[in-house]
Amino acid sequence: MESQEPQNGSKLLLFAFLIIALIGVNFFFGFEYSRKGSTLTASISDKPDTQVAYFFPISEPNYLPIYNPDITPPNIDAKSILIYDLRSGRSLYEKNSSARLPVASLTKIMSAVIVLENYNISDIVTVTGDAVKVDGERQELYEGERISVESLLKMMLIESSNDAAYALAQYAKSRDINFIDEMNKKASQLKMHDSYFNDPAGLNDSAYSTADDLSKLTKFALAFPLIWETMTQKDLIVESIDEKIKHITKNTNLLLGVIPNIIGGKTGYTDSALGCLVLVVEISEENDNMVSVVLGSNDRFGDTEKLVNWIKRAYRWE
Numbered sequence: 001m002e003s004q005e006p007q008n009g010s011k012l013l014l015f016a017f018l019i020i021a022l023i024g025v026n027f028f029f030g031f032e033y034s035r036k037g038s039t040l041t042a043s044i045s046d047k048p049d050t051q052v053a054y055f056f057p058i059s060e061p062n063y064l065p066i067y068n069p070d071i072t073p074p075n076i077d078a079k080s081i082l083i084y085d086l087r088s089g090r091s092l093y094e095k096n097s098s099a100r101l102p103v104a105s106l107t108k109i110m111s112a113v114i115v116l117e118n119y120n121i122s123d124i125v126t127v128t129g130d131a132v133k134v135d136g137e138r139q140e141l142y143e144g145e146r147i148s149v150e151s152l153l154k155m156m157l158i159e160s161s162n163d164a165a166y167a168l169a170q171y172a173k174s175r176d177i178n179f180i181d182e183m184n185k186k187a188s189q190l191k192m193h194d195s196y197f198n199d200p201a202g203l204n205d206s207a208y209s210t211a212d213d214l215s216k217l218t219k220f221a222l223a224f225p226l227i228w229e230t231m232t233q234k235d236l237i238v239e240s241i242d243e244k245i246k247h248i249t250k251n252t253n254l255l256l257g258v259i260p261n262i263i264g265g266k267t268g269y270t271d272s273a274l275g276c277l278v279l280v281v282e283i284s285e286e287n288d289n290m291v292s293v294v295l296g297s298n299d300r301f302g303d304t305e306k307l308v309n310w311i312k313r314a315y316r317w318e
Contacts, residue, residue: 064088065288065315073314074306079274079296081303082211083311086219087288092311097211100194101295104268105160106214106276107202109221112157114182115168116224118175121150124241131167135203141167145245150226151238156201157230159249160267165201190216205272211293218278218291222263228280231264232256254301255279259308263289267300275300281308286317 065085073093082097084090091097126146133139140155141147141163149171155164169179183197192213198204209217221227234257235250252267261282268276277300279292290311297303 065092065317067092068314068316071310071314074303074310076294076303076307077298078294078300078303080211080293081295081307082215082291082293083307084215084219084291084293085288086222086291092290092315093307094211097293098194099295100208100210102202102205102207102270102273103209103214103295104202104205104270104273104276105162106209106266106268106278107197107200107207108156108160108165108268109214109217109227109266109278110183110186110197111165111168111179111200112153112227113186113217113221113224114179115149115153116226117186118172118177118182119149119168121148121153121226123149123171125149125152125167125171127163127167128170131163131170133163134166134201135162138162140164140247142245146241147238147245148241151247153226154230154233154236154238155247155249157227157266158233158236158251160252161249162201162203166199169200187213187217190220192216202268202273203270205270211295214278214293214295215291218280218293222280222289228264231266232262253277253279255305259305260284269300274298277301277304279304279308283312283317288317 065088076095078095080097080099080101081093081095082091083093085092124146125148127141127143129143132141132143140161149168152164152168155161156168172179179200180197183200187195187197192209195209195213196207198207231253233251235248238247238249239245253265255265256262259281261284263280263282265277265279273296275297277294281290281292283290290308292304292308294300294303294307
């Protein structure tokens with residue numbers, strides 16, 4: 001009996017040691033898992049491209065402006081129409097808005113964007129013979145005349161001067177800029193996938209765009225205040241640098257002073273394009289603007305006025 005008792009004690013001591021060792025191992029791995037888990041969580045939150053679920057407060061959708069179907073839309077025979085609400089990003093009315101059509105001098109909105117992105121408005125342009133009387137009808141500039149980019153821009157936008165558009169495009173050559181390429185590159189950047197430009201004035205009717213694309217261009221062009229400040233001027237006198245030549249410009253947009261709160265607009269007409277008009281109108285006191293695009297119209301001003309007035313009656317902004 002004396003020899004059996006020490007053996008049992010040794011076994012108990014060994015068993016206790018094993019228990020303590022297992023507890024220690026378990027504690028070690030538990031601590032490591034916890035530490036690595038917190039590190040992993042931190043690293044995931046630091047990586048913006050890792051797929052992590054985030055929960056945001058649910059906001060109510062904005063249904064404004066709200067349409068009243070009881071107010072019948074006007075009968076408009078224009079080939080293509082789009083009325084677009086800028087704040088909601090919704091079309092309020094459309095007709096064949098993706099139809100590719102010649103857009104005449106609405107092209108000059110794109111030309112103005114290219115000018116303001118690439119030129120200094122105080123630059124001086126010497127008018128070449130190729131820029132004079134380009135449409136074969138009117139002569140707004142004189143060969144050899146020296147005039148600022150800003151003055152040419154205003155002539156192009158207010159009275160839709162084709163001479164001024166060509167003078168601005170030809171000035172690009174002195175700056176190693178291909179003006180027409182820049183127009184089409186900008187169209188691509190703005191996702192105007194149904195547009196193609198081949199002259200700065202819109203005289204060539206093989207070029208085309210759509211009401212939908214022109215609404216994208218107009219929305220982008222609103223970032224250039226000079227364009228819209230210029231297009232709201234009914235008339236303006238611009239001069240050559242030596243002040244010897246004065247150009248009296250009158251706005252081609254007959255809706256100025258007829259429709260209230262006009263932010264600006266651009267007209268266009270050729271025999272193939274017919275009457276075209278882009279108009280931006282502020283919805284008074286609602287912090288919103290609408291873009292109206294009418295293409296291929298026999299009465300661009302009458303059609304636009306009817307549409308804008310109908311939109312104001314048929315939609316509610318509050």
